[in-house]
Amino acid sequence: MRELVVLGTASQVPTRHRNHNGYLLRWDDEVILFDPGEGTQRQMLMAGLAVTPIRRICITHFHGDHSLGLPGILQRISLDKVPHPVTVHYPAAGQEFYDRLRHATSYWDNADIVASPIEGASFSAPTSAGRLTALPLRHSLPTYGYRLDEPDGRRMVPSLLAEHCITGPAVGELQRTGRVGDVTLDQVSADRPGQSFAFIMDTGLCDNVYALAAGVDLLVIESTFLTEDAEMAAMVGHLTAAQAGAVARDAGVRKLVLTHFSQRYSDASRFLDEARQSFAGEIVVAEDLGRVPLPPRRAATVAG
Numbered sequence: 001m002r003e004l005v006v007l008g009t010a011s012q013v014p015t016r017h018r019n020h021n022g023y024l025l026r027w028d029d030e031v032i033l034f035d036p037g038e039g040t041q042r043q044m045l046m047a048g049l050a051v052t053p054i055r056r057i058c059i060t061h062f063h064g065d066h067s068l069g070l071p072g073i074l075q076r077i078s079l080d081k082v083p084h085p086v087t088v089h090y091p092a093a094g095q096e097f098y099d100r101l102r103h104a105t106s107y108w109d110n111a112d113i114v115a116s117p118i119e120g121a122s123f124s125a126p127t128s129a130g131r132l133t134a135l136p137l138r139h140s141l142p143t144y145g146y147r148l149d150e151p152d153g154r155r156m157v158p159s160l161l162a163e164h165c166i167t168g169p170a171v172g173e174l175q176r177t178g179r180v181g182d183v184t185l186d187q188v189s190a191d192r193p194g195q196s197f198a199f200i201m202d203t204g205l206c207d208n209v210y211a212l213a214a215g216v217d218l219l220v221i222e223s224t225f226l227t228e229d230a231e232m233a234a235m236v237g238h239l240t241a242a243q244a245g246a247v248a249r250d251a252g253v254r255k256l257v258l259t260h261f262s263q264r265y266s267d268a269s270r271f272l273d274e275a276r277q278s279f280a281g282e283i284v285v286a287e288d289l290g291r292v293p294l295p296p297r298r299a300a301t302v303a304g
Contacts (some may be wrong), residue, residue: 002027002195002294004220004257007036007043009286011224011238011260012065019043019288020065021260023220025197026053027148030129033057033073034146034199034220040069041076047289051076056127058134059090060201061143062097071104078111085112089125089134092117093142118144130194135212137203139237145203145212150194160188193298201260204237205247213251217295220286221247222260223271229264245275245283253279254295259286 007022014020020037024044031053033040044051051073059067070088077086090098095117102113116125123134123144130150137143156171164183166174178185196216200209203222213219223241225233233240239247241258248256256279258271265271272285284292 004197004218004292004294005047005049006257006259006286006288006290006292007040007047009259009261009288010037010065011222011262013263014039015263017288018261018263020069021201022069023199023259024049024054025148025199027129027150027197029055030127031055032127032132032148035060035066035201036069036073037065038068041072043288051080052082054082054086055084056087056089056132058132058146058199059088059094059098060137060145060199061091061139061141062094063141063202066201067097067101070101074102074111074113075105075107077113078107078109082111085114087114087116087125089116089118089123089132089146091142091144092119130196135208137200137208138206139202139204143202145198145200145208147196147198147212147216149196152194153192154185154189155192156189164188195294195297197294202238204234205239205243209239209247210251213247213253215252217254217298218257218292219248219251219253219255220257220259223258223275224260224262226265226270227274229262241271241274242277245278248275248279248281248283253281255282255284255292257284257286257292 003026005024008019010018019039021035022040023034025032118134125132133147134144137145170180174180197218198212198216200221221244223244224238225240227240227242268285
């Protein structure tokens with residue numbers, strides 16, 4: 001299963017209908033929690049999610065609406081005796097904040113939590129889903145956006161296998177070695193494009209916003225403000241919904257998820273209207289406890 005579970009969508013302060021940030025990406029066996037704000041543990045309960053499958057946690061920056069839920073999540077991981085290591089990625093410049101959140105209160109700390117601070121112009125780490133990368137963004141304190149890329153692969157084509165009389169164990173041998181007799185893997189398979197995901201929170205427009213979003217299947221991006229407050233957005237390092245839509249258009253995004261909404265706006269449909277002016281693809285205005293599936297995989301192509 002590949003889907004995004006939205007746990008919270010508010011910026012700065014929660015509202016009656018929107019919790020602080022929190023986003024859980026389920027990508028087959030790789031489960032990543034992004035920006036657990038205050039109340040994330042309870043939101044996971046409401047969404048029917050356990051902490052046990054979580055493999056890593058990604059913090060974009062150490063403002064409270066993106067990180068105050070971290071102590072509860074880490075303590076729950078210990079309480080539930082999660083048997084595997086859980087890696088936490090975060091800006092290295094915020095080490096003091098991570099240390100405080102990591103041991104915010106007394107508890108029986110028996111989990112294998114692996115700190116993975118990020119610094120410099122780029123970061124990359126392998127995961128079971130593909131390569132996780134991070135690039136710095138433009139905000140009021142060190143902030144990183146994240147991107148996950150699944151490698152391209154090959155998909156066996158049954159009609160081509162039959163045409164070349166490849167059946168049974170020979171199929172596995174062909175996948176392992178690339179050849180059975182005179183038949184090569186390329187002759188009976190098709191390119192299987194990998195899927196991709198990007199997560200961009202608190203930032204003004206910068207080159208790395210576009211680099212992270214380039215060609216992704218699913219883009220989760222902040223759209224804190226509407227155009228009427230664009231001047232304020234630029235001043236405090238945030239995006240408008242119109243800017244988010246333009247990024248998705250220019251970067252060739254397939255599916256756009258808008259989130260991180262300022263409490264000053266009561267009508268969320270206005271975010272959709274502004275983003276739609278630039279982006280003709282699928283747009284989701286995120287709602288707490290909503291689930292957003294990745295788009296279907298791009299069509300495979302058979303080698304000519």
